[in-house]
Amino acid sequence: MVKKSKSIHPQNMNNKPSVKDGNGFSLNTWQKKIRVVFIKIINYLNCDCRITSWRFISRYKKLTIWFSKYSDFIRRIIIITIALLIARVVIHFIDISSLSVNAISNYFISIGVMTGGIIAIVFTLSIFAQQSAADLYSSQYFEVYAHDWKEKLTYTVIVIITLLFFGGGIFFNGNPQVVVETVKTSSIYFSLFLIGFIFVLVDWQYKNVWTKVNPLKALIFLEKQAIKFLNSVHKDAKRIAKIIKSKNTGVSEEHSIALVYNNYLSPHLSNLDRQIENLFEISMKLSDRQEINTTNRGIAAVRNILSKFFELRRDSSLILPSHLCIFSVESDSQGFLSKSFERLNNAGEKFIRSRRVENAVFIVDVYKSLAQHSKDIKFINRQYENPIFAQIKGYLSFYVDFAIREKDEEVVFQVAQITGDLALVAVEKNLQTPLLGIQEDLLKLSIFGITEKKTFIIDECHKCWLRILGGLFQYKFFGAEDQITKVLENIKTVIMYMNTAITSGYLSNDVTTIMSWRKPYDEIMMTIGVIVNGFFKLKKEEDKEFYKNILINFFEELNHNLRNLSEEIKNCDSTLIGSVGRLIYQVNFLMIGLLGKKEFDGVRKELIKQLKWNIHLPTLFVHHAESFRASNSFCSLNEAIAKTGLKLFEIKNCDDLIINCVKALYSIVKNGFEKNKKGYGLDESRIMLKIVYLGVLALKQNKQSILTEVGIRIYEFEDMFENLYENKYLAKLPKGINPDTISCFPKKDQLFREVFKWRGDFVNEKYIRYRLMDDAKNKMFELIDEHDIDIFMFEVWRMFSTDSSIRQEIEEKFKKAAQKNEVKKLNRVLQKFLIKKQNEKH
Numbered sequence: 001m002v003k004k005s006k007s008i009h010p011q012n013m014n015n016k017p018s019v020k021d022g023n024g025f026s027l028n029t030w031q032k033k034i035r036v037v038f039i040k041i042i043n044y045l046n047c048d049c050r051i052t053s054w055r056f057i058s059r060y061k062k063l064t065i066w067f068s069k070y071s072d073f074i075r076r077i078i079i080i081t082i083a084l085l086i087a088r089v090v091i092h093f094i095d096i097s098s099l100s101v102n103a104i105s106n107y108f109i110s111i112g113v114m115t116g117g118i119i120a121i122v123f124t125l126s127i128f129a130q131q132s133a134a135d136l137y138s139s140q141y142f143e144v145y146a147h148d149w150k151e152k153l154t155y156t157v158i159v160i161i162t163l164l165f166f167g168g169g170i171f172f173n174g175n176p177q178v179v180v181e182t183v184k185t186s187s188i189y190f191s192l193f194l195i196g197f198i199f200v201l202v203d204w205q206y207k208n209v210w211t212k213v214n215p216l217k218a219l220i221f222l223e224k225q226a227i228k229f230l231n232s233v234h235k236d237a238k239r240i241a242k243i244i245k246s247k248n249t250g251v252s253e254e255h256s257i258a259l260v261y262n263n264y265l266s267p268h269l270s271n272l273d274r275q276i277e278n279l280f281e282i283s284m285k286l287s288d289r290q291e292i293n294t295t296n297r298g299i300a301a302v303r304n305i306l307s308k309f310f311e312l313r314r315d316s317s318l319i320l321p322s323h324l325c326i327f328s329v330e331s332d333s334q335g336f337l338s339k340s341f342e343r344l345n346n347a348g349e350k351f352i353r354s355r356r357v358e359n360a361v362f363i364v365d366v367y368k369s370l371a372q373h374s375k376d377i378k379f380i381n382r383q384y385e386n387p388i389f390a391q392i393k394g395y396l397s398f399y400v401d402f403a404i405r406e407k408d409e410e411v412v413f414q415v416a417q418i419t420g421d422l423a424l425v426a427v428e429k430n431l432q433t434p435l436l437g438i439q440e441d442l443l444k445l446s447i448f449g450i451t452e453k454k455t456f457i458i459d460e461c462h463k464c465w466l467r468i469l470g471g472l473f474q475y476k477f478f479g480a481e482d483q484i485t486k487v488l489e490n491i492k493t494v495i496m497y498m499n500t501a502i503t504s505g506y507l508s509n510d511v512t513t514i515m516s517w518r519k520p521y522d523e524i525m526m527t528i529g530v531i532v533n534g535f536f537k538l539k540k541e542e543d544k545e546f547y548k549n550i551l552i553n554f555f556e557e558l559n560h561n562l563r564n565l566s567e568e569i570k571n572c573d574s575t576l577i578g579s580v581g582r583l584i585y586q587v588n589f590l591m592i593g594l595l596g597k598k599e600f601d602g603v604r605k606e607l608i609k610q611l612k613w614n615i616h617l618p619t620l621f622v623h624h625a626e627s628f629r630a631s632n633s634f635c636s637l638n639e640a641i642a643k644t645g646l647k648l649f650e651i652k653n654c655d656d657l658i659i660n661c662v663k664a665l666y667s668i669v670k671n672g673f674e675k676n677k678k679g680y681g682l683d684e685s686r687i688m689l690k691i692v693y694l695g696v697l698a699l700k701q702n703k704q705s706i707l708t709e710v711g712i713r714i715y716e717f718e719d720m721f722e723n724l725y726e727n728k729y730l731a732k733l734p735k736g737i738n739p740d741t742i743s744c745f746p747k748k749d750q751l752f753r754e755v756f757k758w759r760g761d762f763v764n765e766k767y768i769r770y771r772l773m774d775d776a777k778n779k780m781f782e783l784i785d786e787h788d789i790d791i792f793m794f795e796v797w798r799m800f801s802t803d804s805s806i807r808q809e810i811e812e813k814f815k816k817a818a819q820k821n822e823v824k825k826l827n828r829v830l831q832k833f834l835i836k837k838q839n840e841k842h
Helices: 027-070 071-093 101-129 140-147 149-174 182-215 215-247 255-263 266-286 292-312 335-354 358-376 386-403 408-426 431-449 455-474 480-504 511-535 542-569 575-595 597-624 632-648 657-674 683-700 704-732 750-765 776-782 786-796 807-841
Strands: 317-322 327-330
Touching: 027 071, 071 431, 071 575, 071 776, 101 149, 101 182, 149 182, 215 266, 215 358, 255 266, 255 431, 266 292, 266 335, 292 335, 292 408, 317 431, 327 335, 327 386, 335 358, 335 386, 358 386, 358 408, 358 597, 386 408, 386 431, 386 683, 408 431, 408 455, 431 455, 455 480, 455 511, 455 542, 480 511, 480 542, 511 542, 511 575, 542 575, 542 597, 575 597, 575 632, 597 632, 597 657, 632 657, 632 683, 657 704, 683 776, 683 786, 704 750, 704 786, 750 776, 750 786
Parallel strands: none
Antiparallel strands: 317 327
């Protein structure tokens, strides 16, 4: 018999045979189990153990926080518990019956003597501890603050317990027959409990004393006292107002309360003023001790008191004629508030002089908070005025004037930051005069930023002006036209100051300065977009009409502002001009969009007029510039006109505006021949290329009037270029050099060469261009194809590319033209023949 061999599976070829112990278990299996257990232990130590320990640590921290929070209460409970446990131990280990009455009497008298000594020692130490901080407090409030109800209650309870001990001693000594074992046991428990309770009261008094020594607690106490006093005064005012109203039913409750405050309760306001003065005194003493946070807390207490006053007088304030200025008004709280604001400014000036930045900046925050609280005050006898807000704004102006004189940049910067919030309050409540004052303050802060070379201050001021601009539309501000004019004028003024500083070398011409210089015109684009889009969120027709009128006025003022800028800056190639060019196109783009909306049909003529002015606006920068170079910034002016013209093709009945785009571009070309000192004829031809863009699109859409205008400008340009060619360009070349051999030098047919090159680039870059480039050249890719360029080249120059698809079309056109000519010749021959026959008959 042949013995069969065992087959071996390929997967088991590398497996080693398992070794078994005497019981038949595989050792490999045990090794795997041990490895798994070991891995689990390692994972537990790495993860589970750490998580568990972290949980215990977290619980320990929470428990520690809980004990620290309630430690005083726990300590006092422990003291009383220990006293009762001692009483229980004493009663357990002594024979109550052997305790004599005299011993108990002497025991109570001794305890009474002890508590009397405690009163003498503890309260004497308390007074000494409080006197160590007495120089912080006014004598008027020290007695109220130092000896409050807590201290009086502690003193009274300890005295009563002392008297109970003395009385108990006399009682036990005089009535020995009533002293039984139960009375002795109860007296021990009760006496030790009272002793423990005395120590609890001493502990409470100790904590109370050290709390009073803390100046922060004193400030909180005085703040609460003042607010409590204010609430009490207001309740009295309401009571008296009800009496006045019952006698005169025609007077409103708010008016009655205002009369009560101004006639009957003015002495109480003087008392409140003294409390505020005391808080200022404490804060200044703390400031001398270099306690920054505590000083701020004292000033915050004043802020809270005044905010409470504003809240209580929110509906019961009056506007009165000013005592200082004719045709000016003030609030009925003017005198009371002036004292507090003067103290606030005096404190801030002291902080600025001593260079305590945190305290000086906190004064600014206080003014911001007070202004926010004062905005809701409604004056009974006049609307759209808020003398209290104006008063706060005025004192803040005095404060920042001092900071400017001391050159405190941090305070000035903080004021610039909060001024935007104050401006929005003024816009929201339609406060004309304060808003104009805020704009003047912003201009003042910007000039300080320029003189100190701190562009971040200038940036904050520009941000505030743009917030004002947006708020004028958002809150339906009456008189917005004047405020818009002021905003744009202030922005232009700061830009001109910076331009002078940069050109003179006072400000460095670095990236930070340049970004700050052009920032307002860069960021105003977004603001204008938000303003325009805000119109479509309105629902009421009257709001829409108001919005449209203000919007048209804004476009007009912006155009007027940029015209003035062109006359003053006399530059068209600086970095700023790049932002101006983009701004002009952005405004044009929005106005073109509004032309297509039915809601703006009523103001269509005004929009077209403003758009026409904006189209020619870039030419003014070139016109007023003495000379320029064709930089990217200069090109943004040309691009603004060209892109506007391309966009206008989307709107019906706008051929006249497109013709104005052609004229504006050609005006820049003519100025370029005179003022482009560094050019060689290529720049003018490339600007003319943008006119060609408009001509190609006009030919495609069969707009004959635009095409005619473009053709005339091309012929004029070629004629003018040829006349100026030799005088301006060839004269610069040395004798004997042929200009045709220089590739970068302009040729007499330079415009055609530029168009021909554009046609070649159009084919090559149509599918590989950068889509992010927002220029006229890239926009043409979506509007035309190379066939349209070839037709335009043929119509103007009677030439086209050899690989053009219009060759066959042109040949057929020529054949038809030749056939028409043959027919015309045949007609002329026939006419002559007929005429000859008729003459022969006659």
